[in-house]
Amino acid sequence: MAEVYGAVGYFKKSREILEEIRRNDPLNPGSRSFYIVTLGLLGDMQGVENENERCKALFGDMWKFRSFGIAYHRLSTGDSVSSDEIGYSSPIFNLVKEHLDSPKDGLAKLHQLYNDENNLSERDITDISILAAYFGDSEFAMDTMKKSVRKHAVGLFKIWFPVMREVRQLPRFKELVREIGLYDYWNKFGWPDLCRPVGDDDFVCD
Numbered sequence: 001m002a003e004v005y006g007a008v009g010y011f012k013k014s015r016e017i018l019e020e021i022r023r024n025d026p027l028n029p030g031s032r033s034f035y036i037v038t039l040g041l042l043g044d045m046q047g048v049e050n051e052n053e054r055c056k057a058l059f060g061d062m063w064k065f066r067s068f069g070i071a072y073h074r075l076s077t078g079d080s081v082s083s084d085e086i087g088y089s090s091p092i093f094n095l096v097k098e099h100l101d102s103p104k105d106g107l108a109k110l111h112q113l114y115n116d117e118n119n120l121s122e123r124d125i126t127d128i129s130i131l132a133a134y135f136g137d138s139e140f141a142m143d144t145m146k147k148s149v150r151k152h153a154v155g156l157f158k159i160w161f162p163v164m165r166e167v168r169q170l171p172r173f174k175e176l177v178r179e180i181g182l183y184d185y186w187n188k189f190g191w192p193d194l195c196r197p198v199g200d201d202d203f204v205c206d
Contacts, residue, residue, distance in 0.1 A: 003154050005017065009195060015039070018031055018035040022035055032051070040069065041160055041193075048073055068090070071088035073161065103136055107137055125148040126144070129158070141167045
């Protein structure tokens with residue numbers, strides 16, 4: 001349920017649920033991982049770093065496969081990120097980390113991976129989307145995010161990371177929101193933390 005709230009942009013509600021899970025089931029790496037995601041989306045980067053340190057101590061080497069949240073948040077800072085700062089391990093990140101300081105080479109590698117591999121998982125595709133946004137290719141990031149959402153709609157929560165802000169400014173983002181019914185959902189149940197209505201039939205997202 002917390003991931004669903006995160007996907008539709010209700011980060012405060014997601015955090016409430018995850019804090020309860022964290023108290024009742026502290027050794028659940030999945031909920032701890034998503035807790036880090038939610039803390040960062042609410043702007044609590046010190047909380048993100050503190051929780052990441054706790055999880056590294058709790059889960060050891062296993063944590064590197066769960067630590068996508070800290071990796072995505074670090075890519076969102078606007079500063080150049082070194083591969084040493086990305087502890088997250090995934091097929092895509094492991095092949096692209098060495099290009100973090102070279103957008104041209106990084107994007108070339110991402111396009112190669114995307115075009116040559118027919119069995120990409122939802123996680124692989126969203127990793128490509130996040131990295132494409134980091135390298136400055138918002139259109140490619142949007143292409144891959146749309147494909148990911150069609151595979152697993154809850155994965156939409158990854159579009160709310162700060163690194164995806166320019167992607168959210170594309171007209172195609174609004175088209176996707178309307179296509180999957182989110183615009184109608186927000187009108188009925190309330191607007192998310194990063195978006196607000198404009199006039200009778202439009203909206204903007206930070």
